Amino acid sequence: MNKILLNIIFLLFSFLIISCNKGIEPSEPTGPFGFSGKVTFIGKWPEGVKRTHIVVFKNEIKKVEDFFNYFSFIVDSIPYGSKEFKYNSIDNPFNPNIKLIPGIYSYVVVAQSKTPEITLVRSDWNVVGVYCISGDQSKPKTLIINPGQITPDVNITVDFNNPPPQPPM
Amino acid sequence: MTINFTSKIILLIFLFASQIFSQNSIKGKVINQKGEPIFGASVIIVGTSIGTSADENGNFILSNLKEEKFDLQISAVGYEKRIIKSVQKGKTINVILNESTIQANQIVVSAGKFEQKIEDLTVSTVVLSPEIIKKKNYITIDELLRNISGIQMNLEQVSIRGSSGYSKGAGARVLVAINGLPIYSGDNGDIVWEMIPTNDIERIEIIKGPASSLYGSSAIGGVINIITKNITKNALTNFRTYVGFFDKPAYEVWDWSKQYRRFYGTEITHSNSSGNFGYTFSIKKFDNDSYRQSDFYKRLLGYTKLTYNFNETDNITFFGNYLNQNRGNFLYWKDSRNALVPKDDENGNTVKSNRFFSGLIYHNQFSTYLSADFKASYYRTKFTGYGIEVTTSTADLFRTEALANYKFNNKFILTSGVELSSANISSNIFKNPSFYGGAAYFQLELHQIENLIATFGTRFDLMKLDTLKVKNAVTPRFGLNYKITDNLVLRSSIGTGFRAPTPSEVFTTAGVGAGIDVIENPNLTYETSLSFEIGANYTLSNQISLDATFYQTDYNNFIEPNLTKEGDIQFINLPKARIQGFEFLFDWKISDELKINGGYNYMWARDLNKNIAMKYRPRNSVNLSARYTQAQFEFGVDYRFASKVEEIDNALVQPPLALVIDGEKRVPIYVTDLMAGYNFFVMNIPTKIFFNIKNLFNYNYVEFIGNIAPIRNYSLSFEIYF
Numbered sequence: 009m010n011k012i013l014l015n016i017i018f019l020l021f022s023f024l025i026i027s028c029n030k031g032i033e034p035s036e037p038t039g040p041f042g043f044s045g046k047v048t049f050i051g052k053w054p055e056g057v058k059r060t061h062i063v064v065f066k067n068e069i070k071k072v073e074d075f076f077n078y079f080s081f082i083v084d085s086i087p088y089g090s091k092e093f094k095y096n097s098i099d100n101p102f103n104p105n106i107k108l109i110p111g112i113y114s115y116v117v118v119a120q121s122k123t124p125e126i127t128l129v130r131s132d133w134n135v136v137g138v139y140c141i142s143g144d145q146s147k148p149k150t151l152i153i154n155p156g157q158i159t160p161d162v163n164i165t166v167d168f169n170n171p172p173p174q175p176p177m
Numbered sequence: 178m179t180i181n182f183t184s185k186i187i188l189l190i191f192l193f194a195s196q197i198f199s200q201n202s203i204k205g206k207v208i209n210q211k212g213e214p215i216f217g218a219s220v221i222i223v224g225t226s227i228g229t230s231a232d233e234n235g236n237f238i239l240s241n242l243k244e245e246k247f248d249l250q251i252s253a254v255g256y257e258k259r260i261i262k263s264v265q266k267g268k269t270i271n272v273i274l275n276e277s278t279i280q281a282n283q284i285v286v287s288a289g290k291f292e293q294k295i296e297d298l299t300v301s302t303v304v305l306s307p308e309i310i311k312k313k314n315y316i317t318i319d320e321l322l323r324n325i326s327g328i329q330m331n332l333e334q335v336s337i338r339g340s341s342g343y344s345k346g347a348g349a350r351v352l353v354a355i356n357g358l359p360i361y362s363g364d365n366g367d368i369v370w371e372m373i374p375t376n377d378i379e380r381i382e383i384i385k386g387p388a389s390s391l392y393g394s395s396a397i398g399g400v401i402n403i404i405t406k407n408i409t410k411n412a413l414t415n416f417r418t419y420v421g422f423f424d425k426p427a428y429e430v431w432d433w434s435k436q437y438r439r440f441y442g443t444e445i446t447h448s449n450s451s452g453n454f455g456y457t458f459s460i461k462k463f464d465n466d467s468y469r470q471s472d473f474y475k476r477l478l479g480y481t482k483l484t485y486n487f488n489e490t491d492n493i494t495f496f497g498n499y500l501n502q503n504r505g506n507f508l509y510w511k512d513s514r515n516a517l518v519p520k521d522d523e524n525g526n527t528v529k530s531n532r533f534f535s536g537l538i539y540h541n542q543f544s545t546y547l548s549a550d551f552k553a554s555y556y557r558t559k560f561t562g563y564g565i566e567v568t569t570s571t572a573d574l575f576r577t578e579a580l581a582n583y584k585f586n587n588k589f590i591l592t593s594g595v596e597l598s599s600a601n602i603s604s605n606i607f608k609n610p611s612f613y614g615g616a617a618y619f620q621l622e623l624h625q626i627e628n629l630i631a632t633f634g635t636r637f638d639l640m641k642l643d644t645l646k647v648k649n650a651v652t653p654r655f656g657l658n659y660k661i662t663d664n665l666v667l668r669s670s671i672g673t674g675f676r677a678p679t680p681s682e683v684f685t686t687a688g689v690g691a692g693i694d695v696i697e698n699p700n701l702t703y704e705t706s707l708s709f710e711i712g713a714n715y716t717l718s719n720q721i722s723l724d725a726t727f728y729q730t731d732y733n734n735f736i737e738p739n740l741t742k743e744g745d746i747q748f749i750n751l752p753k754a755r756i757q758g759f760e761f762l763f764d765w766k767i768s769d770e771l772k773i774n775g776g777y778n779y780m781w782a783r784d785l786n787k788n789i790a791m792k793y794r795p796r797n798s799v800n801l802s803a804r805y806t807q808a809q810f811e812f813g814v815d816y817r818f819a820s821k822v823e824e825i826d827n828a829l830v831q832p833p834l835a836l837v838i839d840g841e842k843r844v845p846i847y848v849t850d851l852m853a854g855y856n857f858f859v860m861n862i863p864t865k866i867f868f869n870i871k872n873l874f875n876y877n878y879v880e881f882i883g884n885i886a887p888i889r890n891y892s893l894s895f896e897i898y899f
Contacts, residue, residue: 031844031877032885034430034514066832080832107835 038155041110042097043162047118047137051168053089057120060086060136061102062095062164065115068148069175075130078115081108082126086118098158102126113151118166131177137166145172204238205270207231207251212413212863212898215253215274223248223260242266257769271858287382287404289620290357290391290592291582297630299656299670301327301385301712301726301760307378312813313852314419314869314892316442316463317370318381318403324815324850326776326800327385327760331793331880333370337385338728339756339782340398342793343881344738344748345508348679350398352388355496356405358536361395362558363572363600364607366679369558372500372532374480376415376446376459379406385760386728387674387708390634390654393596393616397674397706405496408455408484409448414899418443421892423468427875431517433470440465440892444478457482467505468888469517471524474504490542497535504528506562509883513839516877516885522565530560546585552578568687570604572680592634593619602680606687608697610643610680620654630658632670640677643684648703650675664716674706678736682748695738696745704734704750722764729757737792740828753785756794775801790823793881795846813852821845825882837883846880849873865896 047062062083069075084100086093097108118137121127138145139162153159207218214235221228222239231237231253245266252258256274264270287293295302303325315321322328322335329336331343340350348366352359353373361368381403388396420441426432442463449456459480467473482496506526510516518524536554543549554576562568580594600612620634635653642648654672661667678701685695712726734750741747758780766772778798782791790796797820805812821843830840854867868891875889 030427030875031847032513032516032842032879033877034428034516035512035839035842037514064832082833106833107838108832109835109838 036155038110040098041153041155041157042108043151043153043159044094044096045160045162045164046095047086047090047093047164047166049091049093049166049168054120054168056122057088058122058124059126060088060090060118060120061126062086063117063119063133064108064113064151065117066111066113068115069130072130072176075133075175076128079128080113082106096158108153110153110155113153115148116151116162116164117148117172118164130175135172135174136168137164138172139164140172201242201266202238202240203242203247203249203264203266203268203270204236205272206235207237207253207272207274208235208863209256209274213409213411215256218251218253218256218272218274221250221252223250273856273863287357287402289384290580290594291590293622296660296666296714297658299630299632299658299668300388300710301668301724301728303383303385305381305383307375307380310375310378311417311865311894311896312811312854312867313815313850313871314421314867314894315375316440316465318373318375318401319370321381322401324800324802324817325383326762326798327778328383329795329798329819332884333368335368335401336794337383337399338730338758338760338778339780339791339794340730342737342791344682348676348682348736349395350676351401352392352396352399353401353403354392355403355534355536356494356538357402358538358552358554359392359395359576360534360554360556361574362532362556363574363612363680364558364570364602364604365681366395369500369532371476371478371502372498372534373403374405374459374461374478374498376417376444376461377405377457377480377482379404385726386670386710387654387672387706387730389650389652389674389676389706390636390672391592391618391620393614393636393638393652394640394675394677397676397704405482406448406457408450408457408482410450410455412447412449414448415446415896416444416899417894417896419892419894421869421890423887424875424889424891426468426517426888427877430514433515433518438466438468440467440890453486455484455486467507468890469505469507469519469885471505471519471526472507474502476504477501492540494538494540495535498533500530500532502528502530502532504530506564507884509837509840510885511838513842526562526564528560528562530558532559533557547581547583549579549581552576552580566687568604568606570602570607572600572602572604574598574600588624590622591619592622593617600680606685607680608643608684608686610684612640612642612680614638614640614677628660632656632658638675642677642680644699645678645683645701648677650703650705666714667712668714669711671707671709674708674730676704676706676736678703678748682736685748694745696741696747698747698749701736701748702734702750704732704736706733707731720766722762724760724762724764726760727758728760729755731755738826740826740834751784751786754783754791755785756780756782756791770807771803771805773801773803775799792824792826793822794824795819795822809856811852811854811856815850815852817846817848819846830882840882842879843882844878846878846886847874847876848878848886859897862897862899865894867894867896868892869894 064081065078066080067078082102083095084102116139117135119133119135121132123132139149141147141149207215209215216233218231220237229237229239246263249261249264251272310321319330323330327338334341334343335351337351349368353368384400386399388400422437422439444461446459461478464475479499484494486492506528507519509520511518511520534556539551541549556574559571576598578596583591596616598614603609616638618636623631633655638650640648652673652675656670659667683701684697686697687695708730710726710728714724716722732754735754736748737751738746739749760778762776764774782794784791799818801816803814829836851870851873856865870891872889878886880886
């Protein structure tokens with residue numbers, strides 16, 4: 009009886025020991041990654057706008073708190089009154105401490121705020137342009153960022169005369 | 178129940194003398210592990226009635242022997258008997274007997290504020306022997322706790338049955354006490370494991386469930402009570418030293434130092450008595466270069482204990498503990514390719530600290546029925562952190578307690594007491610808050626019905642933390658213990674717990690790097706809990722012991738760190754959380770030489786409002802341990818598994834902050850440790866050597882994001898008593 013149980017225990021030990029591998033491994037080295045493109049503005053800029061940014065969200069915003077929960081990255085402020093703004097997420101981060109990592113991002117927009125300081129409160133922001141499929145701003149286009157690659161042509165058109173659908177506020 | 182790997186391991190060592198004193202005699206000495214003679218030890222030639230007893234110095238002699246070789250049986254009350262085969266006539270043998278493996282019904286626990294048999298308790302309790310600390314070259318007690326089922330360590334933060342996640346030492350949900358005196362700091366409320374004098378531990382008692390009804394705030398998740406040794410009647414000195422090194426990392430890209438990183442330490446303890454006065458002095462120096470950059474430590478620990486027996490019923494004990502530490506401050510890796518190197522802005526950060534803990538216990542046994550204790554403690558902690566900013570904190574914590582135990586006719590035991598505590602803090606990160614608290618408690622244990630023990634107790638706490646409103650809490654608890662048979666015991670308890678936020682959780686205002694600040698939350702409120710457990714213990718023929726427990730705890734206003742919408746970290750109250758689980762333990766003495774034990778714990782810990790798992794709680798964990806002894810050799814293997822934790826601090830590893838690059842990397846934990854020991858004499862001095870390999874398979878895992886746990890390391894220790 010004891011021998012049988014002993015054998016079972018040794019088998020269990022052996023199984024548990026064999027089942028382990030090396031655990032955490034170092035990631036493969038990668039070069040710089042990010043995205044680039046241009047923002048085109050149509051129409052007259054609204055009054056009182058203090059800041060205009062390209063903002064990246066992990067997922068679409070379906071409720072107010074998603075604005076905070078899915079916020080992932082923000083490009084540096086676009087000068088007021090611009091007609092066209094070419095950018096690169098590596099060269100134009102808003103804050104180097106706010107980092108983007110390779111992955112899939114479902115909602116990329118141009119948003120404007122009338123507050124002097126940046127906040128993540130939904131009501132402080134107004135979405136004025138969406139990275140979208142075939143110019144249909146109700147159909148956001150997914151941004152894919154691969155390790156070691158800069159995803160090009162992430163172009164957004166902002167038509168102040170034809171604003172996109174607003175996420176819940 | 179007891180855990181075998183912590184139970185006393187048999188030692189039996191004999192060394193043949195070079196000198197033959199008589200061709201027809203065998204002589205020798207019988208001592209215990211500490212080198213103390215065992216008066217009255219019986220020495221018998223197996224299969225005969227020929228024998229003798231050891232004298233007061235442990236010496237014995239068997240004369241007029243006719244045969245050339247004998248098998249000798251040596252035994253003594255309280256020690257495991259041993260048979261030595263083929264002892265040659267004319268030789269001298271020295272024999273060390275180890276204390277008997279403690280049976281469950283003999284284990285006494287005082288974590289309930291009076292001495293109880295462990296089999297009479299209504300909550301899951303484990304008692305550990307300190308021997309394992311030395312055998313496995315554990316430097317601090319938290320290393321030992323990792324191998325206890327139901328206990329999880331997230332770096333230095335202890336969690337019993339999921340009571341805590343990780344909050345960088347800010348607050349604890351398990352109360353750690355020395356001889357019943359809590360040892361949490363006044364500012365962080367954290368446990369500094371390095372402070373505990375491992376060389377003076379008699380036993381470690383662990384209550385795996387809320388104990389707020391006796392201990393108050395910090396015991397909402399359980400209690401670890403460390404009982405120190407009685408001072409020896411004769412002079413006894415213990416010298417121990419160890420040295421070890423970390424293996425090369427598993428990946429060349431991680432080999433930042435190109436060296437084998439070392440750790441080493443030495444401690445010497447002397448204990449003696451003179452008349453009614455007894456003392457123990459100990460000093461310990463332990464350093465560690467660490468396998469990680471900017472993660473070293475240099476520690477010096479001084480410890481003293483003084484006792485004076487006024488008479489047979491009155492005694493007073495004083496103990497003091499001083500720790501000086503200079504260490505690096507590694508928290509997060511740079512990234513997974515630089516897993517043993519800290520983030521650039523944290524590289525070179527250091528912390529210098531000084532801590533002094535002192536306690537005074539006066540005990541008076543007024544009569545067989547009535548005893549009283551007065552306890553007082555003072556804990557001063559001071560640290561200075563050197564980084565981009567210099568952080569400092571000095572905290573003074575005073576605590577007094579008076580308790581009485583009244584036993585009436587073995588039918589009921591009443592324990593009651595009052596406590597007062599206060600803390601003053603001077604800090605540039607916690608502000609300068611103060612704390613005042615008072616409490617009164619009682620517990621009644623009833624033995625009215627045969628085989629049934631019922632306990633009921635409650636505690637009332639009143640506390641004031643600086644600008645927070647005065648808060649009071651009432652924490653009742655009820656428990657039952659029923660012995661169905663001599664071998665089968667059922668236990669059950671239901672109780673409430675509460676926990677006050679620590680000054681650091683409320684008032685911390687400091688940067689943690691990358692532009693992120695920890696901000697204060699003056700609205701933080703007290704957390705409460707309701708716990709329930711039911712368990713059974715079954716002992717089969719003194720060889721196998723089984724224990725099973727179902728447990729559940731519901732928390733309200735559970736305090737956890739959280740990322741705010743402004744991008745700061747702040748401690749907040751989670752509205753509701755629930756932890757349910759099942760634990761199974763076994764203890765099997767296969768033979769005198771081979772013992773195994775282990776446990777499995779399933780834990781379901783949920784944030785009920787978000788319906789997600791609570792952070793840093795593994796759902797499944799397994800601990801296994803085996804010990805084999807053969808004459809003067811002993812071997813051990815320990816294995817632990819914990820499933821991959823479901824939730825971590827995602828806000829710190831995902832955009833936009835991504836403070837910890839690759840911080841999402843986490844794996845199940847599989848760790849195997851090996852131990853081998855050899856016991857022998859050097860000039861009649863009992864000597865022990867232990868060799869350990871920890872993390873045998875060099876498995877890389879984290880207990881907290883971006884923080885690789887110790888890689889494979891080898892160590893050798895040497896210990897003598899004289």
